[in-house]
Amino acid sequence: MSKIPKIVPWTSTEEYMSVAECLYSTDTSERKCGVAIVKAWRARARVPVAIDATANLVEMTIAGQEQRQGLTINQLRHLYTMALIRFVNTIVDLEQKGTYAQSIVSLAGRIGMPAWFVELRHAGTHEQLPSLVVLQSACNQALYWLKDYYWNKQTRSLPTDTQSHIREAISKYVATQGNVPSKSEGRKVNKKLIVAGQKALEAATDELTQLVGNLHSDAVRLYLVPVLLEPGFLVPENKKMQSFFPDCKLPSAIEAQWKELLQWFAECWGESLFIEELLNGMVSLLTPDSSELGIFELGDSSITRNHAATLIAWIRWILEAYYAPSNSDAQSLIAIDDLLETCLRNPGYYSRSVLKVVSDIDPALKQDLKPFVDYIGKALQALANIDEKAKSNSGAKSTVILSEVGMREEEALMEQRLKAHFSLTAANDQNDKLEADSSMDVDPVNTAANVDIAVNDAAVDVTAATAGGGAAAAQLAAGNSSRWSYVPQSSWSACAIGTLADNSIPPLDWPTWVDDIPLQIVPA
Structure with a gap:
C-alpha cells in the first residue's frame, strides 16, 4: 500500500x-x-x-x-x-x-x-x-x-447501517442502469418508458452520489469492497454469466455493467486507495491464510470455482486498466506488492492463477515468477495424484496433507511418552487413578508406595494415598518436620492464598545448599 x-x-x-x-x-x-x-x-x-x-x-x-x-x-x-x-x-x-x-x-x-x-x-x-x-x-x-x-x-455522518445502505444504493443504480434503453433501441421503445428510465437512473445516481460523499476513506475497506465482492454484484449469481477456468475471461456484459461505476469510485477516492483495496479484497477471498498442514489446498471451499474464476478475470481487467508493466515508461497508478506477497505466502490453485495473470500483464516479472508458478503447479499435481490414489484405494474422500507420515510418527512418539510418564495401567477406581496421576507433588509412576526422593543427600518421604478422598491437597505436617502427606478431600478447609492448610506460611527463602551445587555441563 x-x-x-x-x-x-x-x-x-x-x-x-x-x-x-x-x-x-x-x-x-x-x-x-x-x-x-x-x-x-x-x-x-x-x-x-x-x-x-x-x-x-x-x-x-x-x-x-x-x-x-x-x-x-x-x-x-x-x-x-x-x-x-x-x-x-x-x-x-x-x-x-x-x-x-x-x-x-x-x-x-x-x-x-x-x-x-x-x-x-x-x-x-x-x-x-x-x-x-x-x-x-x-x-x-x-x-x-x-x-x-x-x-x-x-467525523462524517454515516447511516446507521452503512453496509445495508451501500448494498441497496448500488443494487438500485445497477438495476436502473440496465433498464435504460440505449439510443439504438430508442425508436422501438415508447418515449415515456425512456423518460421514466432516465429519471429513475438520475434518482439512483443522486442517492449513490450522496452516500459516497458521506463515506469516510476507511469505509471503502470496511463496507464498500465487501459489498462489491458479495455474490450478485461483481460476481453475478447467474452461473452462465460467470467466468470459467482456465481462460478466466470476463464477460463483456458484466464489464459494461460495472466499468463506469468502478471508474467513478476510483475517481472519488483515488486509484491507489480504492483499486488497491478492491484487489486486496479479491486476493483475500482467493488465497485464505494457509495452515502448516494444508498449504497447497486446491481452493477455498467458501467460494465456487466459477466465482473464483470471475474474481481472477476482474483482477486481469483491473491490472490492464490501472497497472503499468515494470519495463514500460508509463507510471503505474497502483502497486501490486501486497498482491504478490499474499499469493506467494499462500500458494494454491487460485493464487497460482493470479500469479499467471500478473506474468501475462508484466513480462518483466514473468521470469521472476516462473519458478514459483512451476513449483506450485508441480506440488498441486503431486497432491492431486496422491489424493486420487487414496480415493481409489479407500473409496472415500481423504484429506491430503504435506507430512502425513511425519504426523503419524509424531503421534506415536507422543503416545509413547504419555504412557511412559503416566504408566497407565488398569485400576479398579479409574477416577481416583486419574486424580492421583494429575498431582504435581508426587511421581505418578507408583501411587501406592512411598517414594524416596534424594535431594542433596536429604531424603524426603512422599506418601501417596490411594483410598479415601482421592486426590488431596499437599500440606506441611505440624512442627518442623519436612514430611509432606496427602489428606482426604473431606478434611479440606478454606485458607488464605499463599498459606498452607493450617494457615501457616511456608518458608520461601532460597536454601543455602543450592548455592553449593556445582554446575554440570551436559555434553552436546
Missing part, C-alpha cells in the same frame, strides 16, 4: 463517530458512556490528544454538575484548572516543531485557539486560581472549540 497503516484504538469509523456523539450528548448517562469508552481506548493504544482532552473536560463537567464524592468548591477549582492546563499544553505542543521553542500565544494563534485560553492557563499555573464560574464557562468553551476544530473535521 502507498499509505503506512496507523494503529488506532477504535475498531471502526462508526465506533469513532458514536463516541463523538456520546461525548457531546445532552444526556449525562451517554456522556459518561463516552468517557468510559475513551478510558478503554487508552488501554488499547495511544489516544489522540484532542480525544483525550475532550474526555477529560467532559468528565470534569459531569463532576461539576454532580459534585460527586462530596467535592468542595476549592477541590473543583483545582480539578478544572488542571484539566484546562492539560488541554492547552497538549494541543499547543503539537505545533512546537521548530528548532527553537516558540511562545504558547503564537502557537495558539496559529491553530485558531482563543488567546484567553492561554491567559487562563497562565493564571491557573502562576497566579490565583480563577473562580469556579469562570472555569466552568472555560471548560464548555473548550469543548465547543474542540468540536469545531477537531471532531467536525474528522
Whole structure:
C-alpha cells in the first residue's frame, strides 16, 4: 500500500463517530458512556490528544454538575484548572516543531485557539486560581472549540447501517442502469418508458452520489469492497454469466455493467486507495491464510470455482486498466506488492492463477515468477495424484496433507511418552487413578508406595494415598518436620492464598545448599 497503516484504538469509523456523539450528548448517562469508552481506548493504544482532552473536560463537567464524592468548591477549582492546563499544553505542543521553542500565544494563534485560553492557563499555573464560574464557562468553551476544530473535521455522518445502505444504493443504480434503453433501441421503445428510465437512473445516481460523499476513506475497506465482492454484484449469481477456468475471461456484459461505476469510485477516492483495496479484497477471498498442514489446498471451499474464476478475470481487467508493466515508461497508478506477497505466502490453485495473470500483464516479472508458478503447479499435481490414489484405494474422500507420515510418527512418539510418564495401567477406581496421576507433588509412576526422593543427600518421604478422598491437597505436617502427606478431600478447609492448610506460611527463602551445587555441563 502507498499509505503506512496507523494503529488506532477504535475498531471502526462508526465506533469513532458514536463516541463523538456520546461525548457531546445532552444526556449525562451517554456522556459518561463516552468517557468510559475513551478510558478503554487508552488501554488499547495511544489516544489522540484532542480525544483525550475532550474526555477529560467532559468528565470534569459531569463532576461539576454532580459534585460527586462530596467535592468542595476549592477541590473543583483545582480539578478544572488542571484539566484546562492539560488541554492547552497538549494541543499547543503539537505545533512546537521548530528548532527553537516558540511562545504558547503564537502557537495558539496559529491553530485558531482563543488567546484567553492561554491567559487562563497562565493564571491557573502562576497566579490565583480563577473562580469556579469562570472555569466552568472555560471548560464548555473548550469543548465547543474542540468540536469545531477537531471532531467536525474528522467525523462524517454515516447511516446507521452503512453496509445495508451501500448494498441497496448500488443494487438500485445497477438495476436502473440496465433498464435504460440505449439510443439504438430508442425508436422501438415508447418515449415515456425512456423518460421514466432516465429519471429513475438520475434518482439512483443522486442517492449513490450522496452516500459516497458521506463515506469516510476507511469505509471503502470496511463496507464498500465487501459489498462489491458479495455474490450478485461483481460476481453475478447467474452461473452462465460467470467466468470459467482456465481462460478466466470476463464477460463483456458484466464489464459494461460495472466499468463506469468502478471508474467513478476510483475517481472519488483515488486509484491507489480504492483499486488497491478492491484487489486486496479479491486476493483475500482467493488465497485464505494457509495452515502448516494444508498449504497447497486446491481452493477455498467458501467460494465456487466459477466465482473464483470471475474474481481472477476482474483482477486481469483491473491490472490492464490501472497497472503499468515494470519495463514500460508509463507510471503505474497502483502497486501490486501486497498482491504478490499474499499469493506467494499462500500458494494454491487460485493464487497460482493470479500469479499467471500478473506474468501475462508484466513480462518483466514473468521470469521472476516462473519458478514459483512451476513449483506450485508441480506440488498441486503431486497432491492431486496422491489424493486420487487414496480415493481409489479407500473409496472415500481423504484429506491430503504435506507430512502425513511425519504426523503419524509424531503421534506415536507422543503416545509413547504419555504412557511412559503416566504408566497407565488398569485400576479398579479409574477416577481416583486419574486424580492421583494429575498431582504435581508426587511421581505418578507408583501411587501406592512411598517414594524416596534424594535431594542433596536429604531424603524426603512422599506418601501417596490411594483410598479415601482421592486426590488431596499437599500440606506441611505440624512442627518442623519436612514430611509432606496427602489428606482426604473431606478434611479440606478454606485458607488464605499463599498459606498452607493450617494457615501457616511456608518458608520461601532460597536454601543455602543450592548455592553449593556445582554446575554440570551436559555434553552436546
